[in-house]
Structures are given as structure tokens and as C-alpha cells.
Amino acid sequence: MIITVTLNPALDKTARVDVMRANALNRLRDVQIDAGGKGINVSAMIRVLGGESVAVGFAGGGAGEELLSRIAGKGLKADFVRVSAVTRTNVKVVDNEGALTELNEPGPAIKPEEWREMENKLSRYSLTGNTIALSGSLPAGLGADTYKRLCALLRRAGAAVFLDADGDALxxxxxxxxxxxxxxxKPNRFELLRYFSIPDDEEVSETRLAELCRSLLDKGVKLVALSMGADGAIFVSKNGVWRAPAVAVEVRSTVGAGDSMVGALVYGFEHGLPEEQCFALAMAASAGACATAGTNPPERALVDELLQKTRIEELVPKLG
Ligand SMILES: Nc1ncnc2c1ncn2[C@@H]1O[C@H](COP(=O)(O)OP(=O)(O)OP(=O)(O)O)[C@@H](O)[C@H]1O
Ligand SMILES: [Mg+2]
Incomplete structure (x- = not known):
């Protein structure tokens, strides 16, 4: 069973405006509301592939109710902890020139008893054989060591944990x-370099990137999937190092491409696919997400079509 966790979900409101002006009234049109959250995107990708998951997170107030109804509308199962503070709404406005203005709220503060409820819920899901995917930023009131403590709790309870986080949380x-x-x-290039305190404008060869990933295996990580946007990905596990170029697509929105990659990998592991097939599925799913508007997952037929175009090349066989 797969459980996806979004600790800081949002109602995403996207709209258009002719010209965006400060100190002026901006009239929005084509307003659309969607359930936003990286774990929710992961669940949506898993569903496209024919898998099942439960999306877990925090929801509060009217916005929280709306969020849950949007998640249900996507055909996803959800099991959220209700909180007293109101779920955030993030606004994205695109003008006629295509310029994007984003107004993001920090997210509701989580009370200690609400956090305990989350820990209890996730502990109940942490049966051996289950995978828990933790994605995205942390809401206010939770320390940067939240994912660390959660990983320890869930792994010791028997679950496998997939973490897609950045900065201090990672x-x-x-x-x-x-x-x-x-x-x-699944760090992206920027997140990996930041972890190793390497300036992100520094030229870093793929061999070096693979070595940096490999050094994380020594800590006990079983797979590092390094996503590099249009440059593809590097996958490092104890069984080897693989390189995959991005599958060429006409890009409509790269937002959530990483989440689709996580969804495909978790789906692949859950269904016992060989590593290389998991990687190919991850490349096809993430490229498909780029070819699809908004944060929507690609359709299954597109993923299948792109799967034929993936190339997974083994760089280094079996690590010594
Ligand atoms: N322009 C592109 N063309 C084809 N595939 C792409 C493109 N951009 C990204 N991808 C695919 O998506 C994967 C993930 O992209 P990226 O490294 O940008 O993730 P990310 O920064 O974690 O994204 P996010 O966090 O917004 O979901 C890449 O490894 C690649 O397979
Ligand atoms: Mg990402």
C-alpha cells in the first residue's frame, strides 16, 4: 500500500489578468481552483498508472473542506487530519505576456495535538511492505527536523520511506x-548541490554528480533519483548507476514533473518492477507531466507512448 503525505497542502487558485499592476485594482478572469500539494500530485500520478494510494495531510476551515472535495474529485482516496487553522490558498496570476505572479501563504500553524494525531495516523499506516512518500515544504510551527523524526518513526515501524524535500528538512x-x-x-540538481554546499552555478560533471549521490548510499539511502530537468536524470542504487536523457516532448508545464517522477518510482517499487523498468517509467511519467498543462498528471496512453522512447543507460555496473 502507498501513502502520500502533504503536510503543507494548499488550494491553488490560478487566474489570468491583462496587465498586472502594483498599486492598482487587478481584475482576474478564468479563475480556476485546484487541490495543490506535492503528495497529492504523487497520488494522482499513481492513479494514472493504475495503482492505489491514500493521500494524507492537514486540512482546516472552509478552504480545507474545498481541498478535500477537490481531492475526491480527482478520484483519490484521502485521510486527512483536521486542524483548527485554515488551509492556505496560493494564487498564481498570468498576464497577457505570460508573466507569472505568485502569492503564496505560509500555511496554517499546526498545534502539538494535531501533530500527534498525524504521527499516530502515519504510524498506523507504517506496516511492513507499505511505502510512505513524504513531499514538500513544512507548515509553520513544525521544526526543520520534522521529516527526520517522521522518517525514524515510520521506518522503525516497518514502512519504506520516500522523501522529496529540500534545504534544511532534507x-x-x-x-x-x-x-x-x-x-x-529524489533531489533535483539544485537541491543536491545545496545539500553539499556547492554553488549552483558551478560546473559539476555528471560523474561527480553520480559520486555525490553514491556518497548518500553510504548513509543508508537505497536509491537516489537525481532529476535534472530537461537534462534528464541519474539513478544511483547499490546495484549500479544509470543515466537517462529526458524524453523529448513539447513542454506545456514543468510544474510537478518531479512529483510525477516520484509517483512512478513508488508505483514501480510497489509492483515489484525491476529497477531499470522503474526508472524508464519515471522518465516517461515525468516527461508526460511536462507535456500536460498545469500540475495535471499525463494520461496513461501518453505515458505508454513515451515509455517506448526512454533510454536507460547503465554508467557503472554494480558498485564495489
Ligand atoms: N523539459 C523537459 N522535457 C522532458 N522531460 C522533462 C523536462 N523537464 C523535466 N523533465 C522530466 O521531469 C523530471 C523532473 O524534473 P525536475 O528535475 O525539474 O524536477 P523538480 O525540480 O523536482 O520538479 P517539481 O518539484 O516542480 O515537481 C526530469 O528528470 C525529467 O525526466
Ligand atoms: Mg521537486
């Missing part, structure tokens, strides 16, 4: 002992 989680560290991670 740093803390990778400081754990091998029995508490995330099993799988």
Missing part, C-alpha cells in the same frame, strides 16, 4: 542512522 533527514534514514530520495 539535510536533517540525511543525518540519521541507517535504520532511520529515508530509503529513497
Amino acid at each position: 539535510k536533517h533527514a540525511l543525518e540519521s542512522e541507517p535504520d532511520s534514514i529515508p530509503d529513497y530520495i
Whole structure:
């Protein structure tokens, strides 16, 4: 069973405006509301592939109710902790020139008893054989070591953990002992370099990137999927190092491409697919997400078509 976790979900409101002006009234049109959250995107991708998951998160107030109804509208199962503060609404406005203005709220503060309810819920889901995918930013009131503590709790309870986080949250989680560290991670290039304190404008060869990923295996991580946008991805596990170019598509929106990659990988592991097939599915799913508008997952037929075009090349056989 797969459980996706979005601790800081949002109602995403997207709209258009002719010209965006400060100090003026901007009249919005084509207003659309959607359930926003990286774990929710992961669940949506899993569903496209024919898998099942339960989306877990926090929801509060009227916006929280709306969020849950939008998640249900996508055909996804959800099991949220209700909180007293109101779920955030993030506004994205695109003008006639295509310029994007984003107005993001920090997210509701989570009370200690609400956090305990989340821990209890996730512990109940942490049966051996289950995979828990933790994605995205942390809401106010939760420390940067939240994912680290959660990984320890869930792994010790028997679940496999996939972590897609950035900055201090990732740093803390990778400081754990091998029995508490995330099993799988999917940093993008920027997140990986930041973790290693390498300036992100520095030329870093693919061999070096693969070595950086490999050094994380020594800590107990089982798979590092390094996504590099239009440059494709590198996958590093104890069984080898693979390189995959991005599948060429006409790009409509790259938002959520990483989440589709996570969804495909978790789906592949859950269904016992060989590693290379999981990687191929991840490349096809993420490219398909780029060819699809908004944060919507690609259609299954598109993923199948792109799957034929994936190339997974083994760079280094079996690590010594
Ligand atoms: N322009 C593109 N063309 C084809 N595939 C792409 C393109 N951009 C991204 N991808 C695919 O999506 C994967 C994930 O992209 P990226 O590295 O941008 O993830 P990310 O930064 O974590 O994204 P997000 O967090 O917004 O979901 C890439 O490894 C690649 O397979
Ligand atoms: Mg990402």
C-alpha cells in the first residue's frame, strides 16, 4: 500500500489578468481552483498508472473542506487530519505576456495535538511492505527536523520511506542512522548541490554528480533519483548507476514533473518492477507531466507512448 503525505497542502487558485499592476485594482478572469500539494500530485500520478494510494495531510476551515472535495474529485482516496487553522490558498496570476505572479501563504500553524494525531495516523499506516512518500515544504510551527523524526518513526515501524524535500528538512533527514534514514530520495540538481554546499552555478560533471549521490548510499539511502530537468536524470542504487536523457516532448508545464517522477518510482517499487523498468517509467511519467498543462498528471496512453522512447543507460555496473 502507498501513502502520500502533504503536510503543507494548499488550494491553488490560478487566474489570468491583462496587465498586472502594483498599486492598482487587478481584475482576474478564468479563475480556476485546484487541490495543490506535492503528495497529492504523487497520488494522482499513481492513479494514472493504475495503482492505489491514500493521500494524507492537514486540512482546516472552509478552504480545507474545498481541498478535500477537490481531492475526491480527482478520484483519490484521502485521510486527512483536521486542524483548527485554515488551509492556505496560493494564487498564481498570468498576464497577457505570460508573466507569472505568485502569492503564496505560509500555511496554517499546526498545534502539538494535531501533530500527534498525524504521527499516530502515519504510524498506523507504517506496516511492513507499505511505502510512505513524504513531499514538500513544512507548515509553520513544525521544526526543520520534522521529516527526520517522521522518517525514524515510520521506518522503525516497518514502512519504506520516500522523501522529496529540500534545504534544511532534507539535510536533517540525511543525518540519521541507517535504520532511520529515508530509503529513497529524489533531489533535483539544485537541491543536491545545496545539500553539499556547492554553488549552483558551478560546473559539476555528471560523474561527480553520480559520486555525490553514491556518497548518500553510504548513509543508508537505497536509491537516489537525481532529476535534472530537461537534462534528464541519474539513478544511483547499490546495484549500479544509470543515466537517462529526458524524453523529448513539447513542454506545456514543468510544474510537478518531479512529483510525477516520484509517483512512478513508488508505483514501480510497489509492483515489484525491476529497477531499470522503474526508472524508464519515471522518465516517461515525468516527461508526460511536462507535456500536460498545469500540475495535471499525463494520461496513461501518453505515458505508454513515451515509455517506448526512454533510454536507460547503465554508467557503472554494480558498485564495489
Ligand atoms: N523539459 C523537459 N522535457 C522532458 N522531460 C522533462 C523536462 N523537464 C523535466 N523533465 C522530466 O521531469 C523530471 C523532473 O524534473 P525536475 O528535475 O525539474 O524536477 P523538480 O525540480 O523536482 O520538479 P517539481 O518539484 O516542480 O515537481 C526530469 O528528470 C525529467 O525526466
Ligand atoms: Mg521537486
